[in-house]
Amino acid sequence: MSTLQPAATPESVSDEVTPAPKAKKAKRSATGDAASALNSRWASLVAVIIAVLWTTPTVGLLVTSFRSQRDINRDGWWNAFANPGAFTLENYRQALEPGSSASFTQYFVNTIVITIPAVMLPIFLASLAAYAFAWVPFPGRNALFVAVFALQIVPLQIALIPLLDIYTNKLGLGNSYWSVWISHTIFALPLATFLIHNFMRELPGELMEAARVDGAGHVTIFFKILLPLLTPAIAAFGIFQFLWVWNDLLVSLIFIGGTPEVAPITVRVAELAGTRGSAWYLLSAGAFISMIVPVVVFLALQRFFVRGLLAGGLKG
């Protein structure tokens, strides 16, 4: 029954390819049909091709990061498997050795120091604001919430240079972590407030009312009742903000430039790509050192991340 025709021919409607062996209660999906029309063998082939195309570039650089400087420039990484004994950790040793000029260690530390407060601070502020917008009646509440919501569309580029001026010339925070902490917080607030507010609105109002009847104030309600319930929303936003700040280039580049005392690893890697574009032994190791944390976090918390994505969690 199976036909070897590509998807584009509607005639290949043969849904009844031999029923999948493990599907007992054959739960069909719309696309399952499209896929079986494609003929599952062809479908798998195309899927595998896409998957290979998508992974090969990363694998190439990963393999390269374990080859010696001489080998990297002598021939392609695909030759490396012929001589597995030549793999080395030397690039990573150099990239992590404290004190050496090639070291990424202090930039890595800077990234951590930048990221943690830049994730916590917007969560603090946004959950407070979201609580007020959701449950505390005060004058101008709706207009203000719409304004905060609308600010999501403002590209951060439009604020950068005047903000830089404020930090350096008015507040004396130039070239310090404070300028990035505060900036990341500001840029995250519209999205964070929006996400957490939406989540809060869905909690039953009776919960709040019951607490108020018992004499609890807003502060008590916020801490004792809401905060524990908010965990999923906070986790979804937190992982977003974490990836966003960890991977950021623009904000750090503008507010703290390449200064080794404060610059994050992305800024350093980007700078190296410009000045030492052929030093692949360093670039490859540096790139993977910068990637390892977000990849681990992402894989561990994928669930929350996807949930956040589906809740409309994308910011600019």
Add this chain to the structure above:
Amino acid sequence: MVASLLSAAPSAIPEPLLRAESTAGKFVLMFFAIAFFAAIFGLVLFLASLFKGRSGEKVQGALFAGPAILLLAVGLMYPAILTILQSLRGKSGEGSFSFDNYSAMFSQPELITVLRNTALWVILVPFLATAIGLLYAILIDRARGEAFAKALIFLPMAISMVGASIIWKFVYQYKQTERPQIGLLNQILKMFGFETRQFLLDAPVNTLMLILVMVWIQAGFAMTILSAAIKAIPDDIIEAAHLDGVYGFRMFRYITLPSIRAALVVVLTTIGIGTLKVFDIVRTMTAGQFDTSVVANEFYNQSFRYDAPGLGAAMAVLLFVLVIPIVTYNIVQMRKEA
């Protein structure tokens, strides 16, 4: 003017609270900052708890929402207004009011190239990424190892655009044809008997090569959203279609596609907005040279490298103006669906 901004001005705040040399010092600074912010947080809550009753609610609401609103007003709205004003005051951003910067955008050949490139990005990236994401989502739907297959495509979303740029720069690496190749793409060209190419130097191919990197990153996002939308199609609709003898490609065309229309719009517009603001890829791979610059990158170059903050500001405003119709379309579409 901007160059002087980068060197830190003397500050009233003691140095140890601003910068630290040692790793330990940095972490101390970080914990200090967290404690400092927590203290402010505590203070707000304490003040709020002083006000009781229904009339106190007004004060409480203001106290709760105040910090966020204040930060947004001072840190986003006020700077945005300054930028708009600056964009109207000539190249330096300090001259008399005029539309010079905006007319320059549409008359200077190198800036026209920037606009052309941006248009190319915004058209190609959303459609290619969405098409690939959708195809992949369909192909692996309810297949064995679906979660793993998804993670492979999705991982580029987790890494930085800088990292992605390094990965692809290596793929595009150039060596003369007769020498052994280290870049994968040129090795493939050579295998098929072509001359190797400087992928990042030759316009206009280089812009397409940069676009490819963004497609690589965004396809995973498209796949995730669309896959969720596909799985949300109710079983009874599918059953009903089957009873009517609709299968295969017609199923896709008449059932799947209309059912995921809203998700498709969200994916296309979201990727479109992200693409408009693309900076890291261009900056890391070519720094906007060789005719590859886009608006977000030109904003940076004009402001910080060519000492034309007024023109840079105009670029930022342009970015804002370009985002508005996409967001509007997105909202209008969502309203229609609702």
